[in-house]
Amino acid sequence: MPRVSHIVVDWGTSSFRLWALDRAGAVLGERRSAQGLAASAAEGFEAVLEAHLEALAIPEGVPVMMCGMVGSRAGWVEAAYVATPAGLDGLTEKAAHVPSARRLIRILPGLAQRGAEGADVMRGEETQLLPLLRDGFEGLACLPGTHSKWVRVEAGAVGGFATFMTGELFHLLRSASILAPAVEGAAAVDPGSDAFAQGVQDGLAEPDMLGNRLFRLRAAWLLEGVAPETALARLSGLLLGAELAGAARFGGRGPVALIASGPAASLYQVALALAGIASVTTHDAEACVRAGLHAAAVSAFRLERISA
Amino acid sequence: MPRVSHIVVDWGTSSFRLWALDRAGAVLGERRSAQGLAASAAEGFEAVLEAHLEALAIPEGVPVMMCGMVGSRAGWVEAAYVATPAGLDGLTEKAAHVPSARRLIRILPGLAQRGAEGADVMRGEETQLLPLLRDGFEGLACLPGTHSKWVRVEAGAVGGFATFMTGELFHLLRSASILAPAVEGAAAVDPGSDAFAQGVQDGLAEPDMLGNRLFRLRAAWLLEGVAPETALARLSGLLLGAELAGAARFGGRGPVALIASGPAASLYQVALALAGIASVTTHDAEACVRAGLHAAAVSAFRLERISA
Incomplete structure (x- = not known):
């Protein structure tokens, strides 16, 4: 796959999803497994990641942008929470750098809320929100799941959120x-x-x-x-x-x-x-996380320069 | 213990409590164990009960009044639910007869609610309520537990209840x-x-x-x-x-x-x-279940005649 520009990974508690993307974000290859946090910690995060990359014949030097629990305290490298209110840029700038001899690897941070609305955290969902923020959505985002998130999106930023x-x-x-x-x-x-x-x-x-x-x-x-x-x-x-x-x-x-x-x-x-x-628009969660990771990768890796 | 008039047992999902009582309801002996439903079904309900009676040297012929999950479908003998509204007398009359060559054994039924207030059931708590019913209490009874019961007591009967x-x-x-x-x-x-x-x-x-x-x-x-x-x-x-x-x-x-x-x-x-x-009176749950079982035993076994 010579046109692969970067790799994006959503790595959660119980699942691993990887996509190889071109510069425009089109999917050129993908890998899915049940290698969540516990399984991967035992095997070694880098070994798990590189095995999937090898299966897709991704060469050294192709950078990787990740999100999810892989950036938690129990993950690969901790990506410290960014405080709300938080916009698109803050997340990418605060991405954690993962040491690797083979390639640039970044993990997007989660969001933390403190103060009057009460302590709350998310990790992974913030990346699904990035396309909404970029497109100027204003209102409530609802992200169902094991721990459902309700997010107030205002002025291009996450204003506050509540997990159920x-x-x-x-x-x-x-x-x-x-x-x-x-x-x-x-x-x-x-x-x-x-x-x-x-x-x-x-x-x-x-x-x-x-x-x-x-x-x-x-x-x-x-x-x-x-x-x-x-x-x-x-x-x-x-x-x-x-x-x-x-x-x-x-x-x-x-x-x-x-x-x-x-x-x-x-x-x-x-x-x-x-x-x-009355007003509900549905967005595919997987398409959102992939688009969010792609936008972060474009911003973080300045892809034009890398691929020049 | 020559003065033992009858035995009362609260036999639940995870515990067994037995008291030997005199005619007035005073405690002459007691036994406690973790022999709940599952453990007792394996060992045999009669074997479990008789072992405890033997440990207290209770002779044949002394009758036993029980309540709790021992009367459920998964128990010794099923004591079919009595429908609400239900008073004191209904419970004792509907006690299930347990076949035994050694003594009279009865299990008090639970209560079932159907209709507008929604399906609900209790088994064991109804016996704790018997002293309140007898004493003419009117109001709400609250019985905390794994499944807390809130019971509307009116006109000497259980009018309705809600389990949380x-x-x-x-x-x-x-x-x-x-x-x-x-x-x-x-x-x-x-x-x-x-x-x-x-x-x-x-x-x-x-x-x-x-x-x-x-x-x-x-x-x-x-x-x-x-x-x-x-x-x-x-x-x-x-x-x-x-x-x-x-x-x-x-x-x-x-x-x-x-x-x-x-x-x-x-x-x-x-x-x-x-x-x-503002108005809360606290009653000891164990004293209540013992008093309720005693009242049922007196009524069911017509103790004056038995002990005459």
Whole structure:
């Protein structure tokens, strides 16, 4: 691949995604694996990265821009958090330098919020936001996930944000709680189901009753034999509805830029509509992180000069 | 122990408590173990019970009244739920008969709620309520636990109830979530701490922000190095505050009978005061379940005749 200009990597707690890009950001090759933080720390971060580069026949000297938990304290090299409010330029300038004899390697920092809105952190999502910042978006960005982020974007910068543990609560409750038998065997949540919609509406209307409505999923299973798919959709809806109730307190009612991929995108689209948020645009999360990494790479590596 | 009139047993998911009582309900002997449901099912329920009775030299013929998960589908003999509204008499009359060649053995049923207030169940707590029903209490009963119960007691009966998963969420979050490192090593929650009080107030004021405030415990640990004891007290306070916000919706502001033992009693007393509930009386949970079982035994076994 002679036209490869730079490599971008999204390296998280449980996954590794790498793309080889040309100068315009077009994808020339990619690698995906489950080599998250723990696995990679044992094997050696550089060994993991170089093995993937070798598989794509990427020569020495091609620079690498990364983001995600690889820049955390437990990662390769710590990229210290940048404080909010934070714009596009600050992130690239503060990228951590990773020592390597083979190539330039940078890790973008995460964002930290302190002060009146409360301590909060993100690492990886800030890179997904870069294309929005560049394009002049103003409003709320919603990034669903294990720890969903709601971000206030104003004047080309991240003004503030709030993380909700929705995805992790869903995982804990479905797999390790007394609700597990009631949802056992259910594969996925149907975003079009009545059960999901009812859950969202209940969570939105009475977030203070969440702890009770969760237990009632078990009671409905015991007393009424509710099907696992129905119980799982209610569980998902309840947690998502409660998150949207909190997000409304955090950042009002829109416009919302939904940055999501796969099933999460459909679920949040349905839930945002039920919450009465009229203006929602959906952006593919993977395309966003790749575009954000590309913009950072162009800025950091002054690609024109390198490839000249 | 020649004066033993009857035996009462509270047999739950993870614990076994047995008392030998005289005709007036005074305790003549007791046994405690961790032989909960799973362990006892493997060993055999009758073998477990008779071993404890033998250790107290209880002869054949002395009857046994039990409550708790031993009467669930996964227990010894299923005691089918009694529907709310339910009074004192209904429970005793519907006790399940356990076949035994040695003695009369009964298991009190749990309560099931259906209809507008939503499906809910309890098993074991109904017995703790029996003394309150007998004494003519009117108001809300609060029974903290893995699954906390809030019960509307009216006209000598259980009118309705709501279960909150507070205790189980606390356990899951402190041990199996991303918050675990932030609370690692913290022993217990200090009910008198500012951190607990602040958590309760935050949970009460903004239950819709619970998912966010939980994550912020991690952020505060990362950014500010908050001590594990402080983080654990905030976590406990947040969950308890959110429960009280929901309980206010369920049943208003009191009077509240708090049926609790040990640390839970102190934590709920502080939290109820912070919620502005003026009239709270605390009842020892163990004394209540023993008194409830005794009352049921007297009624079911017509002790005067048996012991005549």
